[in-house]
Amino acid sequence: MLSFSTSRTVAAAVGILAASQVVSAIDSVSFDSGTYGSEETPYQTYTSSPALTPPELLIYSNTSDAITDGYVFFGVDGTSDSGQMGPCIFDMSPGDRLGTLVWTSPDYNKTFDVSLQTYKGEPVITFWNGTLLDGFGHGSYYILNQSYNEIVHFSPVGYEEYGDLHEFRITDDDTALVTLYIIKQGDLTTVNGTEDGYFYDGAFQEIDIETGELIFMWNSSDHVALNETYNEIGSAGDETTPFDYFHINSVTKDVEGNYLISSRTTWTLYKINGTTGDIIWRLHGRNSDFTVTDADFKWQHNARWTDTTAQTHISIFDNQGTNDDTYSRGMLLAIDQDAMTAELVTEFHNGDSTWSMYEGNLQCLNCSNLDSGNWFMGYGNQPYFTEYSADGTVVMDVQFAVDNAVNSYRAYKYPKTSWVGKPTTNPNISWDTSAEGVYFSWNGATEVETWEVYTADEADSTATWTQVASGARAGFETLLDISGADLSTYVRGKALDADGNILGLTDATDGTSFYTLADESTPTTSSSGSASSDAAAASSTDDDDSAAGITAPSTVFGGVALVAAVAALVM
Numbered sequence: 001m002l003s004f005s006t007s008r009t010v011a012a013a014v015g016i017l018a019a020s021q022v023v024s025a026i027d028s029v030s031f032d033s034g035t036y037g038s039e040e041t042p043y044q045t046y047t048s049s050p051a052l053t054p055p056e057l058l059i060y061s062n063t064s065d066a067i068t069d070g071y072v073f074f075g076v077d078g079t080s081d082s083g084q085m086g087p088c089i090f091d092m093s094p095g096d097r098l099g100t101l102v103w104t105s106p107d108y109n110k111t112f113d114v115s116l117q118t119y120k121g122e123p124v125i126t127f128w129n130g131t132l133l134d135g136f137g138h139g140s141y142y143i144l145n146q147s148y149n150e151i152v153h154f155s156p157v158g159y160e161e162y163g164d165l166h167e168f169r170i171t172d173d174d175t176a177l178v179t180l181y182i183i184k185q186g187d188l189t190t191v192n193g194t195e196d197g198y199f200y201d202g203a204f205q206e207i208d209i210e211t212g213e214l215i216f217m218w219n220s221s222d223h224v225a226l227n228e229t230y231n232e233i234g235s236a237g238d239e240t241t242p243f244d245y246f247h248i249n250s251v252t253k254d255v256e257g258n259y260l261i262s263s264r265t266t267w268t269l270y271k272i273n274g275t276t277g278d279i280i281w282r283l284h285g286r287n288s289d290f291t292v293t294d295a296d297f298k299w300q301h302n303a304r305w306t307d308t309t310a311q312t313h314i315s316i317f318d319n320q321g322t323n324d325d326t327y328s329r330g331m332l333l334a335i336d337q338d339a340m341t342a343e344l345v346t347e348f349h350n351g352d353s354t355w356s357m358y359e360g361n362l363q364c365l366n367c368s369n370l371d372s373g374n375w376f377m378g379y380g381n382q383p384y385f386t387e388y389s390a391d392g393t394v395v396m397d398v399q400f401a402v403d404n405a406v407n408s409y410r411a412y413k414y415p416k417t418s419w420v421g422k423p424t425t426n427p428n429i430s431w432d433t434s435a436e437g438v439y440f441s442w443n444g445a446t447e448v449e450t451w452e453v454y455t456a457d458e459a460d461s462t463a464t465w466t467q468v469a470s471g472a473r474a475g476f477e478t479l480l481d482i483s484g485a486d487l488s489t490y491v492r493g494k495a496l497d498a499d500g501n502i503l504g505l506t507d508a509t510d511g512t513s514f515y516t517l518a519d520e521s522t523p524t525t526s527s528s529g530s531a532s533s534d535a536a537a538a539s540s541t542d543d544d545d546s547a548a549g550i551t552a553p554s555t556v557f558g559g560v561a562l563v564a565a566v567a568a569l570v571m
């Protein structure tokens with residue numbers, strides 16, 4: 001399906017902030033969805049961070065007073081030539097930085113379920129990385145700290161190769177819930193197979209992350225008959241193509257210690273006794289214990305209690321359909337476990353009513369406030385994410401790649417206050433001496449508000465660094481205009497936070513090479529010269545800046561420093 005249809009207007013190409021620099025992405029980018037997996041899906045590049053190629057976002061709509069302040073985490077899964085791989089964080093808060101990159105990593109290939117969770121009391125990035133097989137994965141689980149360093153990497157217990165991509169949740173006890181697709185042999189005659197056929201058992205484990213101890217394991221085949229499936233066996237069922245009758249795709253644990261799981265192919269949610277593994281109830285499907293009203297779902301993903309204590313509501317992503325004749329939707333269901341009823345409360349879908357054949361998720365952004373909290377939805381195998389108000393109204397509608405070429409298993413939004421990125425790398429600089437600007441970026445740093453440019457004759461500990469410009473951070477990359485500045489051989493930059501604290505220093509560069517300097521070469525504004533007296537003059541009118549000696553650029557070279565976020569489109 002072609003989604004860059006005329007039914008929607010592209011508000012802006014993102015990554016380019018200055019209004020005068022906004023390009024029409026429709027004109028400059030080919031979104032021909034016929035070329036599955038080609039390199040034609042658009043991505044961004046940055047002069048000062050050449051290693052990064054994150055997706056180009058197209059924001060169809062954004063209602064600034066209704067969008068929450070937050071970062072969106074997702075794992076881009078494109079083909080190897082799509083330029084789109086790896087975990088990403090984008091700033092999706094209303095304002096000038098809406099849609100700009102915060103962090104991405106070229107170090108991981110296929111990352112699924114990229115999210116922000118808490119481990120040992122600290123915010124962490126979690127994801128699965130590995131090899132995609134036929135709709136599931138063989139890989140392992142990763143935890144990165146706020147410096148983007150890998151602090152944990154583990155596999156399922158007893159099944160090193162079997163770590164599946166569909167779930168990686170960390171519980172309040174710092175255990176992990178993960179899924180496994182285990183090949184087993186059995187009698188497939190009730191599903192038109194052979195007496196000694198092969199199928200995938202839908203399993204999950206709860207693992208103590210620190211000790212690696214297996215806390216709990218559950219196999220679907222011990223509890224759910226093969227003929228509960230809605231999947232067609234077709235030519236599957238032999239050793240090379242086991243029948244995927246269950247397709248487990250989400251697991252969570254409630255405060256009572258019971259699990260809620262979702263099976264795509266039985267169209268059923270199961271509540272599992274956390275001690276015995278027995279099924280407490282089935283919601284929907286061939287053997288439903290619930291009466292389900294206005295909420296028939298098919299091939300669904302991501303079942304979540306909005307509150308595991310109260311257990312009055314479940315949210316799911318309902319893929320629906322087996323072809324393009326329908327649309328996928330998020331659903332909030334009211335659950336009554338006494339009356340055994342499930343009723344649709346709210347339906348969520350984007351402006352184009354996108355249909356997503358597989359993957360996808362729905363997230364309450366304020367689960368304790370279902371009446372007015374926003375919702376966030378990732379479209380899974382179609383490259384869209386959407387934010388909604390509580391009644392399902394779209395408040396932000398985004399596409400990040402060509403349809404069918406790139407997917408993101410899930411997408412999540414978290415408040416900006418919940419993630420402080422503190423990379424241990426240095427910030428990056430790029431200075432083309434023939435041009436009159438310096439580019440700055442710092443992959444993953446969230447606190448930078450100001451960039452300062454310094455120049456010196458040497459690039460060693462004897463250097464005296466003189467400030468020549470400064471400007472506010474734009475988006476991921478900031479271009480500071482240094483035309484008219486009195487430049488020496490070397491240039492370097494300093495990153496400051498909102499309070500003027502120094503966060504980091506770039507290498508020095510002469511435009512061709514980079515020179516990593518020891519700490520004593522830290523540029524300061526205390527050196528004699530016009531820059532420092534200008535800094536004093538500037539700081540006298542701005543108390544907040546005085547400590548760091550942020551110089552008003554206009555006093556340095558008699559003009560307003562031009563600041564623009566820059567990102568080139570690559571086709």
Ligand SMILES: *[C@@H]1O[C@H](CO)[C@@H](O)[C@H](O)[C@H]1NC(C)=O
Nearest residue numbers: 011012014059062063098099
């Ligand atoms: C957000 O919406 C506003 C108002 O329609 C528009 O001016 C702005 O360009 C949009 N921002 C982006 C990044 O698309």
Ligand SMILES: *[C@@H]1O[C@H](CO)[C@@H](O)[C@H](O)[C@H]1NC(C)=O
Nearest residue numbers: 048049050051052428443514
């Ligand atoms: C930052 O610049 C260095 C060169 O100094 C380069 O090796 C590195 O790849 C750049 N980082 C990114 C994220 O592109």
Ligand SMILES: *[C@@H]1O[C@H](CO)[C@@H](O)[C@H](O)[C@H]1NC(C)=O
Nearest residue numbers: 079080085106107108109110
């Ligand atoms: C990613 O996968 C491609 C092939 O699919 C491979 O060429 C490349 O080396 C991989 N990169 C990493 C970082 O694993």
Ligand SMILES: *[C@@H]1O[C@H](CO)[C@@H](O)[C@H](O)[C@H]1NC(C)=O
Nearest residue numbers: 107108109110129130131139
């Ligand atoms: C990601 O998974 C691939 C495939 O299993 C593997 O080759 C690669 O080493 C993993 N990447 C990292 C950084 O562990």
Ligand SMILES: *[C@@H]1O[C@H](CO)[C@@H](O)[C@H](O)[C@H]1NC(C)=O
Nearest residue numbers: 145146147148149151422424
């Ligand atoms: C993350 O881990 C690395 C390596 O262990 C460590 O150097 C760094 O300080 C940690 N960062 C944070 C924010 O904890």
Ligand SMILES: *[C@@H]1O[C@H](CO)[C@@H](O)[C@H](O)[C@H]1NC(C)=O
Nearest residue numbers: 182203216217218219222277
């Ligand atoms: C689940 O299946 C695996 C593989 O056959 C087996 O080792 C395990 O004992 C089974 N049952 C449970 C409850 O883990």
Ligand SMILES: *[C@@H]1O[C@H](CO)[C@@H](O)[C@H](O)[C@H]1NC(C)=O
Nearest residue numbers: 190225226227228229286287
């Ligand atoms: C599944 O097969 C069993 C016999 O093995 C049968 O009793 C049962 O009714 C079947 N269930 C469905 C949903 O077809």
Ligand SMILES: *[C@@H]1O[C@H](CO)[C@@H](O)[C@H](O)[C@H]1NC(C)=O
Nearest residue numbers: 191192229230231232233234
């Ligand atoms: C088995 O065959 C029947 C009759 O063709 C069909 O209705 C049913 O969907 C098939 N079941 C599976 C699991 O393929």
Ligand SMILES: *[C@@H]1O[C@H](CO)[C@@H](O)[C@H](O)[C@H]1NC(C)=O
Nearest residue numbers: 365366367368369372373415
């Ligand atoms: C969630 O809603 C509650 C109740 O209205 C409110 O107090 C709280 O601030 C909200 N939290 C967020 C993160 O918006």
